[in-house]
Amino acid sequence: MIKPMAIALVHHPVLDRRGDVVTSAVTNLDIHDLARLAKTYNLARFYLVTPAAEQQQLVARIVLHWREGAGATYNPDRCQALDSLRVMNTFDEALDNWRSLAGAEAVALLTGARHREGISFPAARGMAAQHPLLLVFGTGHGLAPAIYSPDRPCLAPVRAGHYNHLSVRTAAAIILDRLVGDNLTLS
Amino acid sequence: MIKPMAIALVHHPVLDRRGDVVTSAVTNLDIHDLARLAKTYNLARFYLVTPAAEQQQLVARIVLHWREGAGATYNPDRCQALDSLRVMNTFDEALDNWRSLAGAEAVALLTGARHREGISFPAARGMAAQHPLLLVFGTGHGLAPAIYSPDRPCLAPVRAGHYNHLSVRTAAAIILDRLVGDNLTLS
Numbered sequence: 001m002i003k004p005m006a007i008a009l010v011h012h013p014v015l016d017r018r019g020d021v022v023t024s025a026v027t028n029l030d031i032h033d034l035a036r037l038a039k040t041y042n043l044a045r046f047y048l049v050t051p052a053a054e055q056q057q058l059v060a061r062i063v064l065h066w067r068e069g070a071g072a073t074y075n076p077d078r079c080q081a082l083d084s085l086r087v088m089n090t091f092d093e094a095l096d097n098w099r100s101l102a103g104a105e106a107v108a109l110l111t112g113a114r115h116r117e118g119i120s121f122p123a124a125r126g127m128a129a130q131h132p133l134l135l136v137f138g139t140g141h142g143l144a145p146a147i148y149s150p151d152r153p154c155l156a157p158v159r160a161g162h163y164n165h166l167s168v169r170t171a172a173a174i175i176l177d178r179l180v181g182d183n184l185t186l187s
Numbered sequence: 188m189i190k191p192m193a194i195a196l197v198h199h200p201v202l203d204r205r206g207d208v209v210t211s212a213v214t215n216l217d218i219h220d221l222a223r224l225a226k227t228y229n230l231a232r233f234y235l236v237t238p239a240a241e242q243q244q245l246v247a248r249i250v251l252h253w254r255e256g257a258g259a260t261y262n263p264d265r266c267q268a269l270d271s272l273r274v275m276n277t278f279d280e281a282l283d284n285w286r287s288l289a290g291a292e293a294v295a296l297l298t299g300a301r302h303r304e305g306i307s308f309p310a311a312r313g314m315a316a317q318h319p320l321l322l323v324f325g326t327g328h329g330l331a332p333a334i335y336s337p338d339r340p341c342l343a344p345v346r347a348g349h350y351n352h353l354s355v356r357t358a359a360a361i362i363l364d365r366l367v368g369d370n371l372t373l374s
Contacts, residue, residue, distance in 0.1 A: 165227075
């Protein structure tokens with residue numbers, strides 16, 4: 001058995017391709033793909049982190065369309081998947097919210113293609129059995145240094161030492177399947 | 188060791204939400220996400236199947252942008268990932284091409300969320316060790332009946348008996364990781 005789990009999709013602070021810290025734009029398909037993954041793997045929360053007011057409004061409009069607008073009857077599966085979504089101004093706000101929900105033993109586990117020294121997937125599965133994990137995904141070219149701290153372990157990349165440029169959607173799918181996979185409690 | 192593998196993303200014939208046979212529109216992010224997955228998992232080919240001439244032209248424009256246009260210098264990783272992409276008019280054309288490349292023992296393995304009687308992932312891994320597989324993914328609401336035939340086995344869904352509405356992008360990621368995963372020959 002694993003503890004409750006959540007994911008955070010961070011749009012700030014992240015790096016652009018030059019390594020500058022930026023706020024990335026929200027991608028519509030990221031919302032749906034990650035919400036569906038969250039529902040599939042029984043995650044408690046999907047935190048979408050952006051401080052940009054207009055981006056938050058965009059997300060709210062998309063959610064409203066699928067929850068109460070034409071989308072709710074057109075595609076109820078999408079509506080259902082969005083239940084776990086919470087929009088947060090900052091990563092700290094998301095982590096605080098997850099701690100208040102899952103307890104003080106919650107741990108943020110940072111994902112990234114550049115984590116050569118990251119902990120292995122078997123070790124992360126062990127961690128998931130002990131701690132309510134918040135899996136953290138960066139958009140753009142990955143999480144900015146400000147997100148990293150000694151109490152936040154890093155997960156090894158999906159494919160070390162090889163072509164390693166998956167989209168955040170497909171990387172999140174693979175990581176969740178590896179960590180939760182057959183440990184899943186069927187509801 | 189597994190045999191060479193390929194994927195096909197089928198836009199016709201597929202079902203819409205009412206169960207009618209349609210040609211779905213090509214999604215830009217599908218091209219990039221699946222091309223990157225193909226590169227990550229050392230696949231030999233990524234067949235994009237659509238009979239629609241204007242959709243084929245759209246794909247050609249996107250590929251040209253990333254191969255030779257502004258995208259080639261902006262993001263060389265995307266350019267590199269597109270090497271395996273081949274646009275095909277029909278699924279039969281894709282399968283014929285795969286057979287001519289990988290040999291007559293090639294097998295089409297159909298994926299779908301509705302395959303309750305599908306073969307298990309461990310069995311499919313065994314199959315991948317014996318046959319050059321063409322993994323077939325449907326867009327829209329899944330592959331149409333015309334694609335199914337007794338010589339084309341069906342893979343079990345990613346999550347049987349539970350919420351099972353992943354995007355084709357994330358489902359392909361999970362399936363490839365489960366089938367190829369640690370069998371991957373690093374190049």
